[in-house]
Every structure is written in structure tokens, then in C-alpha cells.
Amino acid sequence: MQTIEAIQTRRAVKHFDASQRFSDEQINELFSLAMLSPTAFNIQNWRFVNISDPELRKQIRAAAWDQSQVTDASLFIVICADLKSWEKHPERYWANADHAVQDFILPLIDQYYRGKDQVQRDEAMRSSGIAAQTLMLAAKTMGYDSCPMDGFDFEQVAQLINLPEDHVIALCLAIGKSIQAANPRGGQLDSDEVIINNRFV
Known part of the structure; x- marks a missing residue:
């Protein structure tokens, strides 16, 4: 499947074949693709919690x-981000760059994030959203469906997965084989409403 077709046909589905399972190779491929998602300053702040324990699900x-996709999907992922990844040995993110690049960008990372909690959280949500879309399109290209979710108690789920204090949950993502077609699209806004040329009037 081509990328454009994956974008056009991807839909959020709620009903999955509970008997369908991914191989380890498929799971590794999906996460490997997700890890190619871009992040600002290459800080790679996303964290993917693969919930494979049936009781935890x-x-x-x-x-x-009580949404069924949590237990029925082949994969259920809690997509989180490390709010402090920018200061946790940031030299790792630029280990393959020239020293001149490292000397320039490492202090810049510190200046951009230090003392700016809202910037750190905004960055976490941006990175997680991009990674989620990468996973959804990769899954669709592989012939699978997905459902992004924010319909859950964030605090409860954080406790269940033992989320570190300096991390945040962005969303959950169910991936698997749909057993029921998605409903027709509810309605698309006119492009004139969402595409702005240069500036708002």
C-alpha cells in the first residue's frame, strides 16, 4: 500500500479480532518505524509502553x-514522553555528529528547555502525536487498523504502568485487525475554513 492510500483509508476503528496476534518481527518492525519519527533537537523523547500482560490490559x-479495543487489539500501546529527556545525557542524541555541531547544539538544547515546563510538555505532546501517526500509517500499510485513544483516566493508567514522575502520557493506541467497518466519516470541514493563506483575517 502506498503512503497516500494509507492516509486516505486509515480510520479509527473500535472492534478488533481478539484472536489475531502479531509476530515478534512485526512488533519490532512497527516500533522501529515509530522510532524514526522526528523530534526537536533529536531528543527522541517518546516512550512506547507495550501492554502485553492480559491482566494489565x-x-x-x-x-x-470498558472500551473493548483495549483488550481485543493485537497491540495496545501507551504512548508517553520523557519530559526531561533534553537533559539526560543529550550528547547521546548527537553522538554521530561532528564536534563542531555538538559544541553548537548541546548548549542550545539546554537553553531551549531549561526552566520552561510548558515548552517541555508541549514538545512531549508534539513528539508523541507525530510518533502515533507514524505507527498508525505503518500499521495501515501493513494491512492493520488502529484506534488512537484519549478516553481513559490518565492518572489511573499512569499508576497502572508505574509512570515515572518526569514522564507524561500523551495517548493510547490500539492496533490490530478490524472486524467491523468504520462508520462513514462524520463530516469534513470545508478547506476554506481550515487552510489560511498567510494570516487570519
């Missing part, structure tokens, strides 16, 4: 208003 389902 049931607990998360209870915290997600």
Missing part, C-alpha cells in the same frame, strides 16, 4: 470506560 480497560 483488563485493568486499563476498566480505566478506559
Whole structure:
């Protein structure tokens, strides 16, 4: 499947074949592709919690208003971000760059994030959203469906996965084989409303 077709046909589905399972190779491929997602300053702040424990899935389902995709999808991922990745040995992110590049960009990373909690959180959400879309399009290209989710109790899920204090949950993502076609698109806004030329009037 071509990328454009994957974008056009990707839909959020709610009903998955609970008997379908991914091979380790497929799981590794999906996460490898997700890890190619861009991040500012290459800080790679996304973290993907692959929920494979059936009992934990049931607990998360209870915290997600009993939505069946939590337990029935082949993969259920809690997409998080490390808010402090920018200061955790940032030289790792530029280990393959020339020393001149490292000397320039490492202090810049510190200046950009230090003492700016909102910037750190905004960056976490941007990175996580891009990674989620990468996963959804990769899954669609491989013939699978997905459902991005924010319909859950974030605090409860954070406790269930033992989320570190300096991390944040952005969303959850269910991936698998749909057993029910998605509903027709609810309605698309006119392009004149969402595409602005140069500036708002």
C-alpha cells in the first residue's frame, strides 16, 4: 500500500479480532518505524509502553470506560514522553555528529528547555502525536487498523504502568485487525475554513 492510500483509508476503528496476534518481527518492525519519527533537537523523547500482560490490559480497560479495543487489539500501546529527556545525557542524541555541531547544539538544547515546563510538555505532546501517526500509517500499510485513544483516566493508567514522575502520557493506541467497518466519516470541514493563506483575517 502506498503512503497516500494509507492516509486516505486509515480510520479509527473500535472492534478488533481478539484472536489475531502479531509476530515478534512485526512488533519490532512497527516500533522501529515509530522510532524514526522526528523530534526537536533529536531528543527522541517518546516512550512506547507495550501492554502485553492480559491482566494489565483488563485493568486499563476498566480505566478506559470498558472500551473493548483495549483488550481485543493485537497491540495496545501507551504512548508517553520523557519530559526531561533534553537533559539526560543529550550528547547521546548527537553522538554521530561532528564536534563542531555538538559544541553548537548541546548548549542550545539546554537553553531551549531549561526552566520552561510548558515548552517541555508541549514538545512531549508534539513528539508523541507525530510518533502515533507514524505507527498508525505503518500499521495501515501493513494491512492493520488502529484506534488512537484519549478516553481513559490518565492518572489511573499512569499508576497502572508505574509512570515515572518526569514522564507524561500523551495517548493510547490500539492496533490490530478490524472486524467491523468504520462508520462513514462524520463530516469534513470545508478547506476554506481550515487552510489560511498567510494570516487570519
